[in-house]
Amino acid sequence: xxxxxxxxxxxxxxxxxxxxxxxxxxxxxxxxxxxxxxxxxxxxxxxxxxxxxxxxxxxxxxxxxxxxxxxxxxxxxxxxxxxxxxxxxxxxxxxxxxxxxxxxxxxxxxxxxxxxxxxxxxxxxxxxxxxxxxxxxxxxxxxxxxxxxxxxxxxxxxxxxxxxxxxxxxxxxxxxxxxxxxxxxxxxxxxxxxxxxxxxxxxxxxxxxxxxxxxxxxxxxxxxxxxxxxxxxxxxxxxxxxxxxxxxxxxxxxxxxxxxxxxxxxxxxxxxxxxxxxxxxxxxxxxxxxxxxxxxxxxxxxxxxxxxxxxxxxxxxxxxxxxxxxxxxxxxxxxxxxxxxxxxxxxxxxxxxxxxxxxxxxxxxxxxxxxxxxxxxxxxxxxxxxxxxxxxxxx
Numbered sequence: 001x002x003x004x005x006x007x008x009x010x011x012x013x014x015x016x017x018x019x020x021x022x023x024x025x026x027x028x029x030x031x032x033x034x035x036x037x038x039x040x041x042x043x044x045x046x047x048x049x050x051x052x053x054x055x056x057x058x059x060x061x062x063x064x065x066x067x068x069x070x071x072x073x074x075x076x077x078x079x080x081x082x083x084x085x086x087x088x089x090x091x092x093x094x095x096x097x098x099x100x101x102x103x104x105x106x107x108x109x110x111x112x113x114x115x116x117x118x119x120x121x122x123x124x125x126x127x128x129x130x131x132x133x134x135x136x137x138x139x140x141x142x143x144x145x146x147x148x149x150x151x152x153x154x155x156x157x158x159x160x161x162x163x164x165x166x167x168x169x170x171x172x173x174x175x176x177x178x179x180x181x182x183x184x185x186x187x188x189x190x191x192x193x194x195x196x197x198x199x200x201x202x203x204x205x206x207x208x209x210x211x212x213x214x215x216x217x218x219x220x221x222x223x224x225x226x227x228x229x230x231x232x233x234x235x236x237x238x239x240x241x242x243x244x245x246x247x248x249x250x251x252x253x254x255x256x257x258x259x260x261x262x263x264x265x266x267x268x269x270x271x272x273x274x275x276x277x278x279x280x281x282x283x284x285x286x287x288x289x290x291x292x293x294x295x296x297x298x299x300x301x302x303x304x305x306x307x308x309x310x311x312x313x314x315x316x317x318x319x320x321x322x323x324x325x326x327x328x329x330x331x332x333x334x335x336x337x338x339x340x341x342x343x344x345x346x347x348x349x350x351x352x353x354x355x356x357x358x359x360x361x362x363x364x365x366x367x368x369x370x371x372x373x374x375x376x377x378x379x380x381x382x383x384x385x386x387x388x389x390x391x392x393x394x395x
Contacts, residue, residue, distance in 0.1 A: 036172045041187075043173070044180035045215040046222060047073045051181045070181035074174060084252075091249040095275065199364075206363045213325065213355050221259070224315040228265065228307055229255025232272065235303035240296070241289040242276060250275050254304070258311070260347050261335055265311055269304030276300045326358065330374075 027034055054069035179186060188207045195203045233251035236242040242250070250272045257268030280288035280296060288296060317328070331351065338350030361368075362375040 032169075033172075036169060037176060040173045040176035040180055042218055043077060043177045045211065046218050047077055047177075047181065048184075048211075048215055049219070050076065052184075066182045070178050073181055074178060078174075088248060088252045091245050092252060095246065095249045095279070098279065202363050206359050209359045209363075210356055213359065214352055217351060217355065220315075224311065225255045225258050227315055228258050228268075228311055231307045231310060232303065235306065236272075236276070239289075239303060240276060240299050241287070242279070243287045246276075246279055246287055254307075260344060261351060262316075262332065263335075263339075263347065265308050269301075269308060272304055273297070273300045326354075 051069050051073040054064050054072055055066060057064040188204055191203055191207055192200050229251045232254050233247050236247035236250055237244065240247075253275075254265075254268035254272045257264040257271070260267070276288065277293075277297060277300065281293065289299065291299070331354075334354045335347050335350050338346035338353075340346075342349075358375065361371050365371045
């Protein structure tokens with residue numbers, strides 16, 4: 001009897017494993033379609049507050065149609081996207097082209113005096129470096145890697161090929177997100193049809209919690225990107241005197257880098273500092289405030305450090321702690337693990353995936369002590385109460 005039970009258990013595990021492999025293979029084969037659905041899901045989470053607000057509009061007996069609310073929301077999102085593409089992307093492309101034409105030898109010559117002073121300072125403070133120490137050698141090697149023309153050319157060609165196939169993706173995403181806006185509970189009904197009846201209520205509650213938390217997260221992330229870009233733009237424009245085009249181009253790039261949690265702002269600040277120094281002292285434009293090399297470097301670093309302070313103490317606590325109801329240390333550990341497993345891509349999807357796992361664990365595995373300690377009952381009940389009040393007002 002025990003032998004038969006063991007065989008039945010083993011057979012179940014084999015079947016589950018085979019199903020998981022088949023589902024994984026299907027997902028990999030149709031990965032483009034899944035990516036379209038995920039992007040449409042993110043856009044629906046960002047635009048759902050606007051769509052829901054439009055659906056609540058009543059003028060006497062006339063009610064704003066669901067399909068019209070969906071179309072208006074999509075048009076607004078597309079207008080913002082097209083504005084960014086037509087106004088900012090050409091500026092960023094121009095900056096990349098100017099930097100890609102930089103001659104490394106001329107770069108070193110243009111900053112030879114500051115480098116000589118730095119060499120003397122380092123040799124004086126660190127005698128072990130020796131009298132023949134030259135930091136120019138190290139800088140030349142790094143600049144050659146950073147401003148590799150072939151690398152930038154391949155990057156531009158990759159972007160061009162991506163844009164060429166972008167039309168199909170845009171049409172598919174718009175088509176999918178239209179129905180996500182129009183039929184608000186479509187995804188919930190699909191999930192409900194796949195789970196057993198005894199788990200349907202928990203599954204529906206989990207989906208509502210996930211939608212609410214992810215919607216707040218993506219909206220907060222959008223606010224963070226715009227806020228960081230705005231602060232950097234103001235600093236570059238009015239403090240560093242970089243001019244409108246260079247300021248908005250560099251600020252846009254540094255803002256987009258904030259998509260990568262915690263690490264992104266530092267990478268964006270480093271890229272912005274290098275681009276600013278290069279455009280002032282190396283490129284033919286020679287823009288920027290009229291100061292010497294080291295003063296300009298300090299100004300650039302100060303601008304991005306101020307932005308980093310505002311980001312750390314204002315934006316990130318609201319987005320990563322308040323929006324998804326998790327401790328900052330908890331989030332940081334998750335990001336480290338995701339970065340170790342999947343690099344930058346892993347860090348990009350870490351917070352949304354962890355939010356989904358956290359909600360499901362809190363709903364379905366409440367009897368596990370570790371889950372109870374990780375997700376306190378008071379915070380979960382507060383969040384559940386908020387969602388309950390929200391559903392009640394909608395009714």
